[in-house]
Amino acid sequence: MTDSASSAMDTRPASRLSSRSSLRLFLLSNEFGLLVLIIVFAALFHGLANGFLSPFNLFALGRNAAVNILIGLSMMTVLATGGLNLAIGAMGVAAAMACGWLIEGAGLAWPLAVLGGLALGAGLGVTNGWMVVKTGLHSFIITLATMSIFFGAMIFLSQGESYRALPAVFSDLGRARVFTFVSPMFLIAVGTALVLSVLYRYTVQGREMLAAGARPEAAEMSGVRVERTVIACHMLSGLLAALAALLLTARNGAAIPSMAGQLGQDWLLPAFLGPVLGGTLLQGGKVSVLGTCLGAFLVTMLTSGLLLMQVGAFWVQSFLGILLLLAVMIDKGRRSYLRRRNLA
Template sequence: MSTETVRTEARPRVSLGWLASNEVGLVLVTAAFVAFFWNATPGFSSPFNIYALTRVLAIDAMIGFSMMVVLVTGGLNLAAGAIGVSAAMLGGWAMQVAGLPIPIAAVIAILAGALLGGANGVATVLMRVHSFVVTLATMSLFFGAMIVMTKADAFNALPASFVSLAKLRSFGSVSGLVYFTLFIGVLLWWLFHHTILGRQILTAGANPQAARLSGVPVERTIIVCHALSGALAALAGLMLSARNGAAIPSMAGQLGMDWLLPAFLAPVLGGTLLTGGTISVAGTFLGATLVTVLSNGLLQLRVGEFWVQAFLGIILLLAVGLDRLRAHLIEKRRIR
């Protein structure tokens, strides 16, 4: 065998498997829709529309993160919208009525969101029922309690410095909120891939019985994930309050229902399995990007709001089908 042949065989093979990844697919599909809307309607490419689109994207991605951290355990958080609005209303009260500094008011709101989310986790563990049932009940409980305590009044005199945070932009048309959401995404990626707690959560989500035998505190990880989900929902609520210039009880729809579709679409499209154990922070952000581009582009084409929602519902059904296919393929790989 010649020296040249040995050198050739010693060279490491470059893997191109990443080209078939879910994230790359989302980038290509999103780019195709951007190109289509860019040419189909002049309003899509305007600086104002790009600014509005990126502001919506930042909040929708944060909502997706809130659901993602519960889905990884095989659970659900239907109360994300109710928690986010309740925490944002508390933050609004702290800023407008109590006169607390913005950072302190924000911390209070985030802690309140984590507390409400943690309560969902505790109830799920103690009652030994699926979090779907628990969060379906607390969705009404949290929202109703917030309406009673605030008398459905909005806090519309928030500090100008708080409202101005949502008006920050870079490159002339990109909302500064996007960078904050990306920062939170990097922290979540680090949590799940470079900490013991993150690895325990992934293990508990993939196989709870095996995780228990390995000494993983499965119940504790469920509570932590729900608390983290509540904190992220509170962040989304604060961002929405800053964008609206007020903390409004109905800013996430009745019972927070308006958050449910983006909450599911972003992580499921991004590759987070409904059965738990697999997560993709980057995929969730890209999934939210695709949904935001589609919604914005269709509205620019003057498609009715009802048809936009119907179209997103169809996408969710397709995403669930892809989720089942991914779960099947992953299970086959584990068996091998």
């Protein structure tokens, strides 16, 4: 389920690959590797930590995974263009706080407020994309600046106060269980991922996003409006960040300004872990929706397992950092193996 702009123009049709080497290709893919790791660690934690596969822990796992998956997808949509987005946390929290204000301050019904929050996320994304396109500067420095601006404005407007008197529907969503162990939040994240994978695989807009990321000049000459496409990618990123923050609000039962840390920096590591583990290229042009979801799930599972094994909460951050390094190194090894075998 790796969607690549180049696959359509591949000089070697898939049918001419022998079935053995295509099997080897699958076995070497990020997605398969992640699946194996998820199973191995699930077995390991089940053996070592009490209650890892209990319905309640699975439910909690699903809730946390939902947020991490959406954060990862939010970063992935911008990575597809060859850029990155440091402002994900700031945009998400700003959207959730706006939703809180629309309910408590403006007295709107919750569906309208949720729509308002999502619209703000998308709008902030458009702002990022527009500035990246118009200045021609790399998205790193633009989103570094807007991260500070969005977060500062949010804190200034909210004066650092949380919105705690949200309607019951938020906390109900956070508490509800399907089949005793699945959180509906997880289902929302999976549904969003399905929509995205249809977008990248079957729609013109999605293919254009990948083409614009792989080779902007070539895409422009083929009639893709690269500037508009890049802005659309940033908009999608803002929308997904807002959705992630709204789910986090449902889990906490309140919209809290510090829920993504100082300037929203706490979201940066999970945002990159999912896509990088899943095989999304940082140079752009290739994304893997399934890989991002599996990567985010593995990260959530490792965090939960390590905490259950009484590894101090503070050390988990170090483990995740080491995991990102390992993923990068393994990916490098895999790529050079594929190149030696002329498989990629």
